[in-house]
Amino acid sequence: MADQKQGFDTLQVHAGTEPDSATGARQVPIYQTTSFVFKDAEHAARLFNLEEVGYIYSRLTNPTVMALANRIAALEGGQGAVCCSSGHAAQIMALFPLMAPGRNVVASTRLYGGTLTQFSQTFKRFGWSAKFVDFDDLDAVRAAVDDDTRAIFCEAIANPGGVITDLDAIGEIAKKVGVPLIVDNTASTPYLCRPIEHGATLVVHSTTKYLTGNGTVTGGCVVDSGTFDWAASDKFPSLSQPEPAYHGKVFTEVFGPMAYTFHSIAVGLRDLGMTMNPQAAHYTLLGIETLSLRMARHVQNAREVANWLEGDARVEGVTYAGLPSSPYYDRMTRICPRGAGALFTVALKGGYEACVAAVGRMELFSHVANLGDTRSLVIHPASTTHRQLTEAEQARAGVAPNAIRLSIGIEDVNDLISDLDQALG
Known part of the structure; x- marks a missing residue:
């Protein structure tokens, strides 16, 4: 062996x-x-x-x-x-x-x-x-x-x-x-x-x-x-x-x-x-002993959440590379053949204020400066992790003021979608 x-x-x-x-x-x-x-x-x-x-x-x-x-x-x-x-x-x-x-x-x-x-x-x-x-x-x-x-x-x-x-x-x-x-x-x-x-x-x-x-x-x-x-x-x-x-x-x-x-x-x-x-x-x-099991569930949940968000009228755009509409979808199949991970941003039509309000209303998603947890996490990068950057630098980094970052966990995906639905207002 x-x-x-x-x-x-x-x-x-x-x-x-x-x-x-x-x-x-x-x-x-x-x-x-x-x-x-x-x-x-x-x-x-x-x-x-x-x-x-x-x-x-x-x-x-x-x-x-x-x-x-x-x-x-x-x-x-x-x-x-x-x-x-x-x-x-x-x-x-x-x-x-x-x-x-x-x-x-x-x-x-x-x-x-x-x-x-x-x-x-x-x-x-x-x-x-x-x-x-x-x-x-x-x-x-x-x-x-x-x-x-x-x-x-x-x-x-x-x-x-x-x-x-x-x-x-x-x-x-x-x-x-x-x-x-x-x-x-x-x-x-x-x-x-x-x-x-x-x-x-x-x-x-x-x-x-x-x-x-x-x-x-x-x-x-x-x-x-x-x-x-x-x-x-x-x-x-x-x-x-x-x-x-x-x-x-x-x-x-x-x-x-x-x-x-x-x-x-x-x-x-x-x-x-x-x-x-x-x-x-x-x-x-x-x-690490359960890494493959967790990552498979992270990816599955992220794909379903991203699909739902992409079809919601309150959403301007979703950056998840696992969506067929993503410009990085073909690259994903070559670089990350098992999936695009569980981290992406969502741009809201209501802008900066809508992002801050949505984060404040979330109940299942935890508002923390972290990612990769079994729990689903959310943060508004423009006001936190990337706030030291200018607006132009934020845009180049992929975190415009109207974007929130989601780290999708391994909970029941229907519960995650329900929480997002009520938080978007």
């Missing part, structure tokens, strides 16, 4: 874990400890010199957290992964080995509002910058890349509009210019989309969302495909040049396809300290 390629449903339950060697516990234990006892001085030295894989301190590695990282890597088809404290932490972690002052990222305009702020404002404190481009305009993406570009960044299913990125085309551009494509796969999960199969080098997640699925803990993850040649140019010296903190070790030479993952742990987590706690990892491991 070990030599066979296992299916998704098997991997989501078994990958990265085995019965506890000390007790035989079948479920992954919560290793709630800060540190781990060394066998002797030589053992400690080998661990600190990166000559042996093991556990030192939970800021770096922890068995519960590593089990989660290995499971997500297996589901994404990656070589390795590192977990951290949140989705935003994952984005910084993903870029940290690649960037330096004066370098830039070419990023999609269709990103979560917090990501747009992180990239456009916080990056400046590191001396980094971001060039925002409409990723449907492939010529514009190509033109934005320059000698200082170190990554191309997008979301597989864009938050909040549910737009599906043509990962195959963007992946080809990244390959030709010799920089990694980083794909945020939060809204789709590896059940609906596996970006590495479409040319992504790195995949990031806010594990807070669908992977955990129950709105209990925050977390993030960076998955490395293991396929990018970091030593092919001089663009990525952190990985391809001697590392002073480890006696001149060159990560690409010592760790091969795992160079990026080991650097993210040995340098990224060591110095940035964006650690995931083991209890959060445990909750996410439990959530």
